Structure formats: C-alpha cells, structure tokens
Amino acid sequence: MTSLGTARADPGDVDTGTLPVGEGPDGSEVALPVAVINGARDGKTLYIQAASDGDELNGVGVVRRVVPQIDPADLSGTILVVGIANYFAFQHNEHRNPVDDTKLNRTYPGNENGTSTERIAAATFDAASRADLVLDLHQGSTSRMINEVRVRCGRRHRLHKECLELAKVFGCGHVLDQKGPEGQLARAAPDDGIPTVDPELGGSVGLDEQSVEKGVEGVFNVLKYYDFLPGQADTQSQTRASGFEQYGAPTGGLVDFQAELGERVTRNQTLFEVTDVFGERKATVSADSGGVFWRTRRLPQVATGEYVCSVGTDIDTY
Structure with missing residues (x-):
C-alpha cells in the first residue's frame, strides 16, 4: 500500500484524500487535496503538484484531467499528486499566502515547525522527496506568457542534464534554462537528487484551455517516456x-x-x-x-x- 496523507492505495488502485498542513485562524485543520495512483506493476514514482501560487490555476486544470484518465491497471510505478499546494492563497485567489504574506515557491524545503507557508513547503517537500521525478506545475501568474518549462537548478548542477531532459520530454516548445532563486522546489529537489522542472503553462486569469491541454500532453509524455505507461512519447526539439x-x-x-x-x-x-x-x-x-x-x-x-x-x-x- 502507498499513502499520502489520508489517501491510501493498494497496487492497481487509486485513492484521494487530504494532507494536513496545520490549522487556520479559527483553529480548524487545514489540509491539501491529494491523490495516490498506485500502479499494478513496480516502477518509478512521479510527484506532481499544482497551485504553488494561488492564482495559477492552469496546473489545477491539468491535474483534474490527468488523474481520471490514468488507469492504474496500465501503470508501472506510482504517482503522488498534490492538487492545490498553496491552500490559503488559492482560497483567496491570490499569488502569495495571505496568512503570512509569503510566496510558497521561495520557502523550500520548508520547516515543519515554521510559519504557515513553511509548514506547507515542508509537507509537500516531504512528499516530493519520495519521488524519482517531480513536476511543479505553474503559469506566468495572470500575465500573458508563452507555454514553457523552467530548469532552475543551474548549468553546473550535477542533475542539470537530467532536468533538461525532463523539460524536453514535457515538451512545451520553449525552455528557460536559468538558475532560479533560492527556495524554489525546482532548485531544492535536485539538491536532494530528484530531477525536477517547473512547467509554466502560459499565463491567464482563470483557466486557459490551450495551456491546460499543453500541460496534459506534457504529463502523459513524461509518463510514457519514463515507462510509467505504455506508448511512445512525442518528443521534439525545444527552443x-x-x-x-x-x-x-x-x-x-x-x-x-x-x-x-x-x-x-x-x-x-x-x-x-x-x-x-x-x-x-x-x-x-x-x-x-x-x-x-x-x-x-x-x-x-x-x-x-x-x-x-x-x-x-x-x-x-x-
């Protein structure tokens, strides 16, 4: 059995649940929506998260399409999903967590005894640390932006080649290969030995259909290329x-x-x-x-x- 928070799935099964990350101002539990897709056969583990920034919804659009389409009977390995990472920011449709005015994707690997945002970062980083590959789904906030994938570990990092390969496989067409700020998941996870990229799925207010579809295609490319699912990934040269x-x-x-x-x-x-x-x-x-x-x-x-x-x-x- 594989678990993430309250979600527990035997091989060949899927389950959804929540991942506790603290309490809100009224004292009630705050928990993130999570899913576990446990394949019928052994294999790698992929971690996916969305809405690290609360106003970036295209990643949530990808998750809600991808999860129902995956049949665990066809899957080798495990997929761990956090559907909404920045709980408070998502509830208020804001970029940063309004509880502590902090950007989640600047606080990794987090602190389980820290601020609201640091605790969310610690809980989601713990989940990501169980994986062999990480996709941290973003978008260019509410501005206008092309679909791209960001490699944030830096060119001298020991996992740069692996992260660049993952970005190519995801296949948005454009890649920004530039070392990111400290505290980004796509910088912290490679330091722990996990190839990680940050797909930036366009930029929009609400959901953008074209960018969501590009993200869905990217996830399934990754699943096929890294042998989670049968089939041939559609890999092409990237700018x-x-x-x-x-x-x-x-x-x-x-x-x-x-x-x-x-x-x-x-x-x-x-x-x-x-x-x-x-x-x-x-x-x-x-x-x-x-x-x-x-x-x-x-x-x-x-x-x-x-x-x-x-x-x-x-x-x-x-």
Missing part, C-alpha cells in the same frame, strides 16, 4: 533560452505591443510603444538583444517604471 531580459515603461501611458508572444525578435526591433490617452506617442522601446518575445503584462495602462514585457535571450535548440 532554449538561457537569459531573460525585462523591460519597464520609461513613461506613463498606454502600451501598444509591436511583437507577438513567441515571436523571434532581433536587436533594436521595436517591442512596444507608449501613448497618452489621445494617441500621442510618448516613448518607443526596442530590444537590447535578439531572442524570443516571452511574456507581457495583461493590462495596457502603465506608470513610469512599471513592468511591461520580457524577452528570452541566448537562444539555442536542443
């Missing part, structure tokens, strides 16, 4: 960026983008213009380097210095 340039507004006004998401841009190509409310152009911003137009803000109005867009740089194909 990799190793750098990331962000652009802010040099003046206040309304933004007009001159490039499309996913477009290859060249140095000095115009990325966006800023106009006043009467259409008078106030500023034009061009790319400092060639790359891929990666991410933009969603709303057009900006104040001076506010974030506008990002370009993935140092591009290659692997």
Whole structure:
C-alpha cells in the first residue's frame, strides 16, 4: 500500500484524500487535496503538484484531467499528486499566502515547525522527496506568457542534464534554462537528487484551455517516456533560452505591443510603444538583444517604471 496523507492505495488502485498542513485562524485543520495512483506493476514514482501560487490555476486544470484518465491497471510505478499546494492563497485567489504574506515557491524545503507557508513547503517537500521525478506545475501568474518549462537548478548542477531532459520530454516548445532563486522546489529537489522542472503553462486569469491541454500532453509524455505507461512519447526539439531580459515603461501611458508572444525578435526591433490617452506617442522601446518575445503584462495602462514585457535571450535548440 502507498499513502499520502489520508489517501491510501493498494497496487492497481487509486485513492484521494487530504494532507494536513496545520490549522487556520479559527483553529480548524487545514489540509491539501491529494491523490495516490498506485500502479499494478513496480516502477518509478512521479510527484506532481499544482497551485504553488494561488492564482495559477492552469496546473489545477491539468491535474483534474490527468488523474481520471490514468488507469492504474496500465501503470508501472506510482504517482503522488498534490492538487492545490498553496491552500490559503488559492482560497483567496491570490499569488502569495495571505496568512503570512509569503510566496510558497521561495520557502523550500520548508520547516515543519515554521510559519504557515513553511509548514506547507515542508509537507509537500516531504512528499516530493519520495519521488524519482517531480513536476511543479505553474503559469506566468495572470500575465500573458508563452507555454514553457523552467530548469532552475543551474548549468553546473550535477542533475542539470537530467532536468533538461525532463523539460524536453514535457515538451512545451520553449525552455528557460536559468538558475532560479533560492527556495524554489525546482532548485531544492535536485539538491536532494530528484530531477525536477517547473512547467509554466502560459499565463491567464482563470483557466486557459490551450495551456491546460499543453500541460496534459506534457504529463502523459513524461509518463510514457519514463515507462510509467505504455506508448511512445512525442518528443521534439525545444527552443532554449538561457537569459531573460525585462523591460519597464520609461513613461506613463498606454502600451501598444509591436511583437507577438513567441515571436523571434532581433536587436533594436521595436517591442512596444507608449501613448497618452489621445494617441500621442510618448516613448518607443526596442530590444537590447535578439531572442524570443516571452511574456507581457495583461493590462495596457502603465506608470513610469512599471513592468511591461520580457524577452528570452541566448537562444539555442536542443
């Protein structure tokens, strides 16, 4: 039998339950929704979690489609799932945990005796540590972003090659291969010897059907490639960026983008213009380097210095 929290599944079975992570302000138990899919045959263990940031719902959309589609009779190995990691942020539709104003994906491996967020990180890291592979499903918050996978361990890490392979297998088409901030699951888990990637499934308010479907395809690619399920994974070359340039507004006004998401841009190509409310152009911003137009803000109005867009740089194909 394999268990995660209250979910317990014998070989060839599936169960759902909850993973206790503390108590809320009213003293009632707080627990995360979890699932265990225990294959009929021995094999590897895959850990999947979603909604590490409470307003990033595409990963939840992936989980609710993937879990019902997997027949444990066809599965070799085990899949452990945390469907909603950042409980309080999800309830309030916020990015950070409002209880302690902390971002979950900056607190790994966590502290079981720490703050609300640190306890969630400790409980989910304990689950992830039981796995051979980890998928931490994210999105570009509520901004507009291409579908991509992030390798966050850094190029000199002993598991960099394995993480890069996992990113390629997931297959969003684009990979950001750049060492991430401390406290990210995709940095902490490789330090424990577990290849881990951070699929960023677009960026949207609510669920985006195209990005959810891309995530579902990615999970099943991983399951087939690593022999959890029979079948052939659809692996293709990925466009990799190793750098990331962000652009802010040099003046206040309304933004007009001159490039499309996913477009290859060249140095000095115009990325966006800023106009006043009467259409008078106030500023034009061009790319400092060639790359891929990666991410933009969603709303057009900006104040001076506010974030506008990002370009993935140092591009290659692997």
